[in-house]
Amino acid sequence: xxxxxxxxxxxxxxxxxxxxxxxxxxxxxxxxxxxxxxxxxxxxxxxxxxxxxxxxxxxxxxxxxxxxxxxxxxxxxxxxxxxxxxxxxxxxxxxxxxxxxxxxxxxxxxxxxxxxxxxxxxxxxxxxxxxxxxxxxxxxxxxxxxxxxxxxxxxxxxxxxxxxxxxxxxxxxxxxxxxxxxxxxxxxxxxxxxxxxxxxxxxxxxxxxxxxxxxxxxxxxxxxxxxxxxxxxxxxxxxxxxxxxxxxxxxxxxxxxxxxxxxxxxxxxxxxxxxxxxxxxxxxxxxxxxxxxxxxxxxxxxxxxxxxxxxxxxxxxxxxxxxxxxxxxxxxxxxxxxxxxxxxxxxxxx
Numbered sequence: 001x002x003x004x005x006x007x008x009x010x011x012x013x014x015x016x017x018x019x020x021x022x023x024x025x026x027x028x029x030x031x032x033x034x035x036x037x038x039x040x041x042x043x044x045x046x047x048x049x050x051x052x053x054x055x056x057x058x059x060x061x062x063x064x065x066x067x068x069x070x071x072x073x074x075x076x077x078x079x080x081x082x083x084x085x086x087x088x089x090x091x092x093x094x095x096x097x098x099x100x101x102x103x104x105x106x107x108x109x110x111x112x113x114x115x116x117x118x119x120x121x122x123x124x125x126x127x128x129x130x131x132x133x134x135x136x137x138x139x140x141x142x143x144x145x146x147x148x149x150x151x152x153x154x155x156x157x158x159x160x161x162x163x164x165x166x167x168x169x170x171x172x173x174x175x176x177x178x179x180x181x182x183x184x185x186x187x188x189x190x191x192x193x194x195x196x197x198x199x200x201x202x203x204x205x206x207x208x209x210x211x212x213x214x215x216x217x218x219x220x221x222x223x224x225x226x227x228x229x230x231x232x233x234x235x236x237x238x239x240x241x242x243x244x245x246x247x248x249x250x251x252x253x254x255x256x257x258x259x260x261x262x263x264x265x266x267x268x269x270x271x272x273x274x275x276x277x278x279x280x281x282x283x284x285x286x287x288x289x290x291x292x293x294x295x296x297x298x299x300x301x302x303x304x305x306x307x308x309x310x311x312x313x314x315x316x317x318x319x320x321x322x323x324x325x326x327x328x329x330x331x332x333x334x335x336x337x338x339x340x341x342x343x344x345x346x347x348x349x350x
Contacts, residue, residue, distance in 0.1 A: 009046035009181035011061070011138070015039060017151045019171020021071070024337045028165050031120060034072030036169050038079075040132070040151070041066045044087060046181070053290040056238055061087040065100055067130065069153065069169065075117040076167070077108030079155060081128050086289070096134045096147070099294075101318060104128035104155055110163050112218070119163040122218075126157035127332070127342055138179055148174045158332060158342035159213040161222065166339065203233045205245070207347035209331065213340065215257040223252035225341045227333075233286065233349070243284035247299060250277060251341075258306055271306075279303035280313060293319045295331075309335040317345070325349055 018037045023029050044063040047054040054060065067081035083102030089095070109121045134149035151173045156166035209227040214220055231245020254276035262272040282299030295317035304311070312335065319329035331343040 009048075009179065011044045011046065011177050011179045013042050013044070013147070013175055013177035015042075015132075015134075015147070015151070015173045015175030017171040017173035019151070019169050022168040022170060024168060025165060028120060028167075030117065031073055031076055031167075036069055036071050036171070038067065038069035040068075040130075040173070040175075042085070051290070057289065058089050058093075060089065063087075065102075067100075067102075067104070067128075067153070071167070075108065075115055076120060077106050077118075079128075080105045080107075081130075083128070083130065094135055094137065096132070096136050096149075098130075098132040098134070100130045100132075102128055106155070110218070120165050120167050121155065121157060122161040122163045122214075123157045126155060126160075128156075129154045132173065134173070134175075136177065138177060143179045145177045145179070146175070147177060148172070156339050158211075158339045160211075160342065162214050162216055162218045162220065164216075164339065166337075168337075198235055198238060200235055204350045205229070205231050205233055205243075205347055206350075207231075207345050209343040209345045211341045211343045213251075213253055213342075215253045215260075217257065217260060220253070220256060220260070223256065225252060225343075226250040227343060229347075231282070231284070235286075235288070239288055241286040241288065243282075243286060243295075243297065245282060245284075247280045247282060248277070249280070252276075254306065254308065257308065274306040276306055277303070282313075282315070284315075286319075291321045293321070295319055295329075309338075309340070312336075313340075315343075319345075 016039050021032045042063055042065040044061040046061055047059050049055045049059055063085055065083045065085050069079040081102055081104035083100035085098050085100035088097045104126055106121045106124055108115055109123050110118045130153040132151045134147040136147035138145035151171050153169045157164050207229040211225045212222050213225050214222045228248045231243050233241055233243045235241040258274050262270040278301050280299040280301045282297045284297035287294045297315040299313050301311050315331050315333045317329050317331040319327050321327045325348055327347050329345045331345055333340045333343060
């Protein structure tokens, strides 16, 4: 250790952004009437390498942020969000990449009588994710600094309630930051710790997943959604691991949807007794941080009697390890730009 007392440090920042809603489907073109703008207010906790994962990730920051966005369309309303985030540093700590995950509130969701134009959001509350890539100059004038860069914000209720075409906003941002606590350069305070030891053994993983979702039929019922996953995983470095396995899906909403299509569109000749279960094979990558990790998987349905989506599916997950055996987390399962369900997971690794 470079000193006997652990240093402390916080920073606050304010960012203004201005951008565009990406028209990822034709059915939402009528909702894009202007250039969304807003702000992101954040508080960041600095790290100094007192724990191994901090050294491994070049002394990142973690914190909380508040987001406001004016969608520039009365039908879409305004968004307010609360997030937890990580900041990762590059280029001698001048380039900052942020990942934020949280919950957003929309002021004017879909209503068949008062707001039938809003096909993007079917509910007030929804999961939300944002990314920022900033070039930052901290402590430019004493503790005051500036930054500028790009921002991407995703709002979607993960098909928990229809409609749910979602929105993706990309923009440019500028802001200021103010640092509290130790003024010495972060990288010079603590001597980096050696990388932690990890096992390269092959592990067996079993996960139970559950959620609630609804078909694209506005006014249809919400149903429970279940999935069971089994896969092999192998850690190949301090930060990276690979996965391969299978998913078995029980999308209860699809049973109602099949029945509706059989009655409403007889010309399509839908089989009312079609099996709504699905089986998929997938490969994945896991990025280990500390007790938390980020996981990405891409799969293909090998059993899908009723084909209401494409053959490919994707899953993005945030995992938390509770000791050496058990883990929990949340996942977003999608088909391209369309979210199908927000999954809540519990698993065991053997």
